[in-house]
Amino acid sequence: MMAVSFSAATVVGFVLITLLSLSGERVNSEPIQDKQALLAFLSQTPHANRVQWNASVSACTWVGIKCDDNQSYVYSLRLPGVGLVGPVPPNTLGRLTQLRVLSLRSNRLSGPIPADFSNLTLLRSLYLQGNQLSGEFPTGLTQLERLNRLVLSSNNFTGPIPFAVSNLTHLTVLFLENNGFSGKLPNIQAPNLTNFNVSNNKLNGSIPQSLSNFPASAFSGNLDLCGGPLKACNPFFPAPAPSPESPPIIPAHKKSKKLSTAAIVAIAVGSALALFLLLLVLFLCLRKRRRQQPAKAPKPPVATRSVETEAGTSSSKDDITGGSTEAERNKLVFFNGGVYSFDLEDLLRASAEVLGKGSVGTSYKAVLEEGTTVVVKRLKDVVVTKREFEMTMEVLGKIKHDNVVPLRAFYFSKDEKLLVSDYMSAGSLSALLHGSRGSGRTPLDWDNRMKIALSAARGIAHLHVSGKVVHGNIKSSNILLRPDNDASVSDFGLNPLFGTSTPPNRVAGYRAPEVVETRKVTFKSDVYSFGVLLLELLTGKAPNQASLGEEGIDLPRWVQSVVREEWTAEVFDVELMRYHNIEEEMVQLLQIAMACVSTVPDQRPAMQEVVRMIEDMNRAETDDGLRQSSDDPSKGSDGHTPPAGSRTPPSVTPTP
Ligand SMILES: *[C@@H]1O[C@H](CO)[C@@H](O)[C@H](O)[C@H]1NC(C)=O
């Protein structure tokens, strides 16, 4: 009996408590945790007086707050223009995990967006424009996958717009203008994105396909954006007035008449964009037709890309001989074991800057959308047939050596011949040796000059011995460097492609005397050019510049005359005078150089002998044939650095 009444009382008690708590919620309904978070935010953020949140009433009644129908969470927080000042305190707003709308625009908020905003996973709209918020694009925001509207305009944000923004597939509004965002624009794949602006930032690179339909004013005022509605990025295929019978790139095909008309119209309009799109569409059409399958994405699937395998290369050769379409023939052909997987369209979209203009074409540094950087050389005056071109490429593409810049791919069409090779970030010997002489320059020290001499010699010897290829254009701007100053030779073996109007060994100062007459480059003429390069390393003088005093005197003859008539040390680069104990080596290298620049070709050593001679110079000291770095004057102890002034080379000394 006792037990029964006890349990009944317990049941009654339980029900009562439940009823009370239910009615309490209905009467006094408000989200307690959200309220605390809001109070924490406001108490730490200076603001105007009209925002008065009374802690003793429901947060759902506060200025700027809306709760859901059940008043169980804060649905939106809007405090535009209420004089909020300073940083958004962390661990406050980030706790409003049910929030759908957050507007703090037109205040004076500063500092970074707190990382805990990434917890606002249900957020649909975020308006923070017109503040002084700074720091990088908050990566946490890219996790808010339900975001519809993201407005960060007119703040002080810097750094890149992260690629992860493409995770925000529901975006309809993305306004980032008037900030300091830099770097490239990511490919933003939001199908419903209709309002977009990134103007007045510091962006560069190409406008991705997905954004190219927005007007130019959405991109204006950036560092160097191109493509889309702006100027064409791509210098490889500018829109020149095409000859009517063969517009550039567009294959000679049944459609070509119609197409060239279209192209002419496009040019008449003056719109590089139109032509570009046209070409792209054409490419896609041809692809589609060829494969009888829909080409939906602007980037073709990997399988359709040009080939990187043995089988692939031969199949592309079959295309040439077989009766396939011109479009199939005109594709980027990769060499075996290629490390890249882009295609012509990717190259078309790449942003590019001119690296150098040479006698056979212009080189560009091209940054592809996925971030790969390559060098594209656009050849001019190629006289050989496609077949001959391909045979040359086949030989060059096989050459693999640490000290040779690998050729990765080529492209041949009637109007364009392109070579793709690796980009070497440390630049050329020419830039290192002759760039910004004087103020702010780090001189190239002797150990690094020796390293460059030896590695370049090895690269050229490999071309000669294993590749049976004459370099044909050895000069300091074709000696490219890795960050550790290991050198690689580039631009090799191209002479067979050009007519006799292009001088072999194109830069005069490096050209062997017999080449001027025979107009043919040989292994021995390469050795001569390399000798000139060694003299350049030793003297610091550019052979192709008129810095040698007398008109018409070349570097070898200038060195010979100085050595004959004066103290040998006068020829050496004044920048080397700060290093000591190197004179003997400099003289040894000078002797090797002088042997290489012998007037009579037969008196020049073979390239592999040159390598051996340079190696022998130092063999006693280290394994790899190079001396240990010990000549930095800052490490020196004997204080015998020669006075620089007393050894200034003649051309620097004013002759009274
Ligand atoms: C807060 O609300 C309570 C109850 O409505 C009221 O008595 C009190 O005066 C209010 N406080 C302020 C500062 O408005």
Ligand SMILES: *[C@@H]1O[C@H](CO)[C@@H](O)[C@H](O)[C@H]1NC(C)=O
């Ligand atoms: C409000 O609460 C009721 C009952 O607790 C529930 O059925 C309803 O789904 C809730 N509505 C919302 C919008 O959360």
Ligand SMILES: *[C@@H]1O[C@H](CO)[C@@H](O)[C@H](O)[C@H]1NC(C)=O
């Ligand atoms: C997000 O919320 C969880 C739990 O509520 C918390 O542990 C975490 O620290 C929060 N994330 C950030 C970035 O503050």
Ligand SMILES: *[C@@H]1O[C@H](CO)[C@@H](O)[C@H](O)[C@H]1NC(C)=O
């Ligand atoms: C924001 O950038 C503007 C213009 O660059 C500058 O004047 C201002 O001081 C910056 N504000 C902050 C808080 O860094």
Ligand SMILES: *[C@@H]1O[C@H](CO)[C@@H](O)[C@H](O)[C@H]1NC(C)=O
């Ligand atoms: C997109 O979001 C998912 C899940 O949050 C994440 O795993 C993925 O890495 C994100 N993608 C990018 C490009 O950041």
Ligand SMILES: *[C@@H]1O[C@H](CO)[C@@H](O)[C@H](O)[C@H]1NC(C)=O
């Ligand atoms: C785009 O908008 C349509 C219509 O409003 C909608 O049905 C669709 O889900 C949206 N797509 C995305 C990815 O948000």
Ligand SMILES: *[C@@H]1O[C@H](CO)[C@@H](O)[C@H](O)[C@H]1NC(C)=O
């Ligand atoms: C873009 O600018 C950054 C520096 O802000 C630079 O490192 C990068 O090379 C530039 N890219 C291109 C394609 O110009």
Ligand SMILES: *[C@@H]1O[C@H](CO)[C@@H](O)[C@H](O)[C@H]1NC(C)=O
């Ligand atoms: C983008 O923003 C800039 C600066 O606010 C404005 O001048 C331009 O008209 C805007 N363009 C678009 C398409 O919204």
